[in-house]
Amino acid sequence: MRIVIAGGGTGGHTSAALAVAAILRRGGDTDIRWIGSHDGLEATRAPEAGLIFHPIATGKLRRYWDRRNISDLLLNVPAGFLQSWLLLRRLHPALLFATGGFVSVPPSLAARALGIPVVVHEQTSVPGLANRLTGRWAERIAVSFPVRGDVFPPERVVLTGNPLRPTLRDGSSEAAFARFGFDPGLPLVYVTGGAQGSHRINRAVGEALPQLLLFCQILHQCGDNRETGDRLWLQDRALALPPALKPRFAVRPWVGEELRDVYAAAALCIGRSGAGTVNECCQLGVPALFVPLPGTSGDEQTANARLVADAGGAVVLPQSELEPETLTAAVRRLLDDREALAAMGARARSLALPDAAERLARLILEVARP
Secondary structure: OEEEEEEOOOHHHHHHHHHHHHHHOOOOOOEEEEEEEOOOOHHHHHHHOOOEEEEEOOOOOOOOOOOHHHHHHHHHHHHHHHHHHHHHHHHOOOEEEEEEOHHHHHHHHHHHHHOOOEEEEEOOOOOOHHHHHHOOOOOEEEEOOOOOOOOOOHHHEEEOOOOOOHHHHHOOHHHHHHHHOOOOOOOEEEEEOOOOOOHHHHHHHHHHHHHHOOOOEEEEEOOOOOOOOHHHHHHHHHHOOOOOOHHHEEEEOOOOOOHHHHHHHEEEEEEOOOHHHHHHHHHHOOOEEEOOOOOOHHHHHHHHHHHHHHOOOEEEOOHHHOOHHHHHHHHHHHHHOHHHHHHHHHHHHOOOOOOHHHHHHHHHHHHOOO
């Protein structure tokens, strides 16, 4: 049986699809192909996982005026649809699994034209525009959280949860402390802005380092945005630290396979509240201080963060209130009560469905037409 995955652009869309692909390939009788963008995260992650990858032309769904909207609508979208139609006609898959992001729309349209069933997976608590479109003709819409209102036809909605990469469950806190030269007796805070990093979080943490490092140690995943220069700026901030505090801070543009060890060691995560980060913290029971990215479609990051905070598994610090002083005070309050922090992690874990990848794989096989 051949299944085609369509989606990507962000770590959340890519990681969930990789987790499902791993389950589907266990039996050895399922051929998985991936359609994605030329320069998205999926273009490297899918081949690294041993999957055959087919890049197509793509664009972006923007709800504001931008001249690139014209070229996307007139050139990239039609080109992506044609490329997807030719690919799917040749591959003749039993099903197309759309994980979200604009790149999933042209393949989903092509699948509909060819009569190939589509299963859509929505990761956030507020469905994105791409999935709102593809959900109109998908046979099933798998959701990570109960969806309110009539966004999707309720008879086609299935609650599956959001998959987690299996390797993230096998972390070693000892390995993390050893790798970064940290002190096992001091709380470790993991800072992340997602794959691209967050300029606002990077700068706030960097300014607060002399105060934060008095009571914790920090691994900071900052991204590598050349326009903001955050990586070099943070490295300069680290060099200016007093000698006693320098060993307590490590900055990296990204974190690879060692992420599993980082999560195992982290007492607290500070980050944006995209689907990927929220899912990882909930699945692994890591308490979080979320700083939602404002202005996203439907303000989905705030909705994601509030969902966890309402369950007692996180604290939300709006970006409008993010200053070195407010950040330091919030982190100190959380780390000073380790018992309450552990309870936060347990409440975050209560929101997750640990067998989400298996649920999605079963749903895909049920809907597929060999």
